[in-house]
Amino acid sequence: MAPRSRLHVPEPPARPGQEPDFSYLQLSPAGAVYRPDVTASARDIENLSLELVRVLDDEHRAVGPWNPHLEAPELQVGLRHMLLTRLFDDRMQKIQRQGRISFYIKSTGEEAVAVAAGMALQPGDMLFPSYRQQGLHVVRGRNLVDLMCQCLSNTRDMCKGRQMPIMYHWGEGNIFSISGNLATQFPQAVGWAMAAAIKGEDHLAASWIGEGSSAEADFHYAMTFAAVYQAPVILNLVNNQWAISTFQGFAGGEHRTFAQRGPGYGIPGIRVDGNDFLAVYAVTQWAAQRARQSAGPTLIELVTYRAAAHSTSDDPSRYRPKEEWRAWPLGDPITRLKQHLIELGEWSEERHAQLHKELEAQVTACWKEAESYGTLTHGPFLDPLTMFEDVFRDIPANLQREREEMRALLGAQRDATAAPAEGGHEQPPVAHEG
């Protein structure tokens, strides 16, 4: 019989009810990977894209050439940021389950990806995150109330009710607006970095995408432009193993590591333990030095695991083993940094419990304040007429006409209700009146 071609359809190592299996992961021992000079050419350091940079060993010690030698207070700040991010996520998830916000995306298990990188960069560096790097806002000191108000689409919502929850932005904090369209921010970050170089400034841009969205053309655009112009940019590819229900094999991860795509473009690719705070910090710092010295861009593959569902609309128990995260060989980034600090004699279970309590209280207080600016069901509400603002800098004639049309419509509906309240903004939005 003549040979017949067949498709290879990737299949994850384990489905629900089966034993988790991470034998496909290539790991390197902590401290084993060489740390080259930042001016090394992509050609000479291709091995970095195959190995795994790790600093924290199994005894919770920081070892090897990538150890960033951070002081204990800085490590404690990192731990605090990661823990706050996790507690914030947990609370928002509960709040969503109670129907008080429409949607949420947690970053559980991936906190080091955003927090360690955010701490290794300068405040003037521009960040182009995807929707799972809320830790960047935490690192840059954003008031959680602002993030909560965005999720509530209330009167203090930075997006004025125009975006689903978690699509934050922060001009003042140099964190770009999150798009629902995957990977679009990757080449935009390259453009931002090119502009910094054109202007002769030494700020860099950093962006994050998931391994799943690295299949988008935007990934290729970003890599090509970054390589061609040697733009001062750090391109972070967060390989959390899962893109909703498809495992990393569907993005091409079965055949090569994602970091190996870097050398293909002439860009150093570094594979790093994304749950190792110190390793993520060190690799980001290395890439940032490269960018600032005009040594060019870096692709960083952060190997981590999406411990949570993709979003509150997702149910991972339908496509992966329930206990898969517990079998994840790279552990929990918060536990690992905590144990490292305890090993250093700079932390204890008691202090950790105390911090936990303190941050819980902070989240509670923030939520209370956020709700005072309005919820989905209770005012004050945003004025729906603001929807016509910010389409353009100035409102063009056609939008002015539509705004007046809607103003009249809202007025008529208000007149039709029995008990008009004081002040137009206290009325529920039309959409909620059914």
Added chain:
Amino acid sequence: MARMNMVQALNSAMDVMLGRDPRVVILGEDVGFFGGVFRVTDGLQRKYGEHRVLDTPIAEGGIIATAIGMGVNGLKPVAEIQFADYIYPGFDQVVSELARIRYRSASEFHVPVTIRTPCGGGIRGGQTHSQSPEAIFAHVCGIKVVMPSNPYDAKGLLISAIEDEDPVVFFEPKRIYNGPFDGDAHKPAVPWSSHPRGEVPDGHYSVPIGRAEVVREGHDLTVITYGTMVHVAEAAVRTTGVDAEIIDVRTMSPLDTDTLCNSVCRTGRCVVVHEATRFSGYGAELVATVQEHCFWNLEAPVKRVAGWDTPYPHAFEWEYFPGQARIAAALKEVMEAQ
């Protein structure tokens, strides 16, 4: 004042803006050392350097995305997409990003990017070098859409586009780069030098975005058109002798409804002409606008003349092109309607 064709006028607009505003950068395929496949950026890299006028990889999505990033970082990029037929790889960056960043960030971020792109047929370009996709972009809220019909407007509108704090998609009808074209491909080409709108100031001036222009006054009928078809419509009006008012829309979005509708309410008759395909074309918006505002003044149904709803066929370019004969027939039909 100087005599300029549209290529020179557009070049002059970018020259003026590169000179006046250090934030302005030009990027696109072949725009740098070579000066553009239509020579629109000729000499600009030599004059302003490789950091201001950049050759790019062949990646329309990458060009638009990096232009957006540059815009967010305080530059005013002018991206050239060669040609409009090849803009689609960048469509997501236009629709989901360029047009939306101001809105979704409540103006904390904005993207003052201009995308220049040559459009339209009549150059033996077949279906891949002849398209007029203005309606696809006019449908997207958050971007302005412009198409000039002569050198004076081309320079003034491009300067306005670059100065605008919001994104502008700037269509350049390539058939009229070198001279006004009346739709008759068998006649010798006419240069811009003999056309009054080929007089172009050397320095800075602007033509406002969002304003249509009456290019011929008339009493009996209003022709609403833009781009290359302005000149074809003028020729058709001359041959038929209809006393038509001709309006050059110039800006598809935001639309100057007043200029259009004041004219149609006065003349009572209207023909809409564009080169793009007819179904769901920009003409549908024009006809709907006229109907909403002028219904009680209309003496006849509003008629559309447009490209056939097929891809632009290479061998049958002139059968496809909505030329003088089709416009003349429409003028006659609308004038005779009771």
